[in-house]
Amino acid sequence: MTMRLDYLSIFPAYFDVLDISLLGKAAVNGLVEVHAHDLRDWTHDRHRTVDDTPCGGGAGMVMKPDPWGEAFDEIIGTEPDSSVHVIFPSPSGAPFTQSAAQELSSAVRIVFCCGRYEGIDHRVIDYARSMWTVHEVSLGDYVLNGGEVAALAITEAVVRLVPGFMGNPESLAEESFSAGQDGLLEYPLFTRPVSWRGLDVPEVLMSGHHGRIAKWRRDESVRLTCERRPDLTDSDFGVPH
Numbered sequence: 001m002t003m004r005l006d007y008l009s010i011f012p013a014y015f016d017v018l019d020i021s022l023l024g025k026a027a028v029n030g031l032v033e034v035h036a037h038d039l040r041d042w043t044h045d046r047h048r049t050v051d052d053t054p055c056g057g058g059a060g061m062v063m064k065p066d067p068w069g070e071a072f073d074e075i076i077g078t079e080p081d082s083s084v085h086v087i088f089p090s091p092s093g094a095p096f097t098q099s100a101a102q103e104l105s106s107a108v109r110i111v112f113c114c115g116r117y118e119g120i121d122h123r124v125i126d127y128a129r130s131m132w133t134v135h136e137v138s139l140g141d142y143v144l145n146g147g148e149v150a151a152l153a154i155t156e157a158v159v160r161l162v163p164g165f166m167g168n169p170e171s172l173a174e175e176s177f178s179a180g181q182d183g184l185l186e187y188p189l190f191t192r193p194v195s196w197r198g199l200d201v202p203e204v205l206m207s208g209h210h211g212r213i214a215k216w217r218r219d220e221s222v223r224l225t226c227e228r229r230p231d232l233t234d235s236d237f238g239v240p241h
């Protein structure tokens, strides 16, 4: 199954980067198909206008609905289809999570709508909700200048989970937030040399004792999660003794 990814933006060149690294390889292997579109291609005036002043007043400009609607008609179609996932990155969106990435990794089509200015006329999102499966998502409690960087981050989080993408899928099981880690943060990692600038690899990791190593790793995951992400912990994790 090939996952089709579409990106609607006034800066489509942001997505040229998807031709490199693993994502580029996935495209070559037919796992994903990437299409970036310039929203201004669906404007009809000399200045290729995509924005206008906000109704009700206020600072900045709002993206007009018309170009979005015409782009939707051409790129996605005019018939409802719940299998199409339309993602609007937004500071006011729901937090994007690893479980959301996992769910989206089985999608056949994902369309990223990258806003700019103060945002997109809300009727565009309402219309999209009437037609497709819509996700308004935020990467965190900070504001970017547009949706493109968020779309790239979400793309990477999703595509790396597509079956066949990662050479060694086992590595996914032990990552932060993965089910195999019970949603905990990943433990600290070490490799050779064993001693480096007076800093040594923890002895337990060189012991060859798999049970002790597993316990050390679990304890470290719990400690780090309790310290850095108490929001992810619950009574089951407790605090390592």
Ligand SMILES: OB(O)c1ccc2cc[nH]c2c1
Residues within 6 Å of the ligand: 089, 090, 091, 114, 115, 116, 117, 118, 119, 120, 138, 139, 142, 143, 144, 145, 146, 147, 150
């Ligand atoms: O922080 B964000 O993810 C984000 C997303 C979309 C727009 C549109 C204008 N500023 C934006 C910020």
